[in-house]
Amino acid sequence: MAVAALALLLPAQAATAARDPLAEAEARVTAARRAANEAAQDYEEAQTRYWVLQDDIEQTRAAIGQIESSAAGLRSLAQQRAVEAYTDSGLEIDALVDGDDVLDARRRNELLERVNEDGDNAVARLGALTEDLRVQEANLNNQIAEQEQLVEQLKQREADLRDAVAAAERAEAELRERLERERKAREYQERLRRARAAAAASSSGRGSAGGAGQIIATGNWVCPVQGGASFGDSWGAPRSGGRRHQGVDMMASTGTPLVAVVSGSIQLRTGGLGGNAIWLSGSDGNTYYYAHLDDFAGGARSVSAGEKIGTVGNTGNARGGASHLHFEIHPGGGRAINPYPTVRANC
Template identity: 35%
Template sequence: RARDVEHTALDDYKEAEARHDEALTEYLLINAELEELTYKTTRLIDQIRAYESEASILKNRAETLLFESYTSNTNSTFVGLALEAGSIQDLMTAQLLLERAAEREIAELQSYTAITAEAGKLKVVLDEDRLRVAEIQNRSEELVIALDKTSELKAAALQSASTETREAISAYNKEQARLKVLEAAKKRGVAGGFPPEATPNFFCPLPGASFINDWGFPRSGGRTHQGTDIFNARNKPVIAAGSGTVRLRTGGLGGVTIYLTTDYGMRFYYAHLEGYASGLKNGDRVTGGQLIGYNGNSGNAITTPTHVHFQMQAVGGQWKNPYPTLRASC
């Protein structure tokens, strides 16, 4: 019976881990869509405002044309057309007005019609996008709850397990990490990351964190994700992944950030921190494993669960996928 309990604890952990990865993957994918939609709706609003401003100018010109045509005309047929028309567009169909208006003025009336129609189409798209944004936000909240729940289930499975089962869980995690590293390494170019020898004595930058291979996920404005988002609780310690020199920067999309240039020629970028370790200054030397900051969601991550956005590159080279390095070490 005790063996059955231990087997159940291992199965519970595996199930919770699978559900956690599934929820995290969906969360990152829909939030990538949310970022793109937010960017798109901002541009739509700007375009609608520009169209409405231009339409207002053209409408005023058209009304001036109508007034001049009306006051200078003694033909009762035109007077009747002007009084009975329900809109400027109706008047455009009136043959008498077409005969009296200059070619430039007719073009302005046609432009007004086209612009107001286009603005109307954009408003429909905007309304649809806003509905989708609301759906994503609701689903995102559900997934955050699911992530917390699966984390609790994993912790409970570990707590109830015997030493033997904990060793089995540890072996399972190592095997899963090995398989995921191999899978990521199959990718060509920057998506495949760096080989192990490129990062000797690498320290996990946020121990105990959850993450998936989200390299290349879409971002606003046609950008793609150039790192790995590592999720953990607020104020969890952020660690120097290697020995070297730090450059601190606050502001912009990354919020509270650190660039760490190692002695062996790699550069690591940490973004969205809650803050820096006490006493840490720009240009300081740090040792691998040293506390350098705290996990947060500063910058443009303010609406997301707390995490570190982590990037890596060989100095002077391209940013490459950090996932294989992180998965092998965290």
């Protein structure tokens, strides 16, 4: 499915591809990332709409409860006023309940009907309003069910496009490796030709970088997700419990490596909304929060920028949803700011 999605991401460029296959591969990666990011944004917006509907239905149910309570109060008040009015008329209370006299019964009924008429009308109006609200509640339930289906569809679409990004990146990496092997082979043949022509052995050794251990990326500020990731700007979007989204959700496959964005020290946390989480106190004076990790890579310690600290998952309140990293930036260790522009510039 990822290959099929990739085929639709780029217009036909046969002439360009024939001249520069690497440029075509890079363009496919760029198009795949753009489509995946758009899918991630659609997924975030669908989730936001789902929580808005949940709030609406809770408010509707609360309104129904208040109206039903008001109607019950009106009925009780109407009965009480009937008794008081009857008492003020000079009749005995026993006659109101047990009177056998026909005139007394007729008088009692007229008085009760007159006193209760306004209350009954008010109760009827409240009943009609309650019915309208129940229709609204049923409509909201239908919308929530439809929104749940849409969220699942967008979740699958985002996963398919993320697979397409990974496939495009693998194809680009394989092409780069092949082109690099071919380049090195041409260079070797050229050096050999010159050496034979000059009848002198001349070679320049080239060292290769050793294993980097857990350092899997370099730079002053490193993208926290080291693999195919897609994300949109969902800062401030509604979340369960009346919360607002305080980070960026970076969609990636379970197990995708997570690294320290800057050097500093990390503390590990488990449980709560974030599930497996990490607080990184950066050497740049800022604090960074990673949530919903599948697993940690090592324990609390000092880390270098680009050092692996965990893997992408869906723990905490993300359980059952799409695997992703919830990432926050707290300048100076204070309140969170929208991390999307920073992530966009570095990932």
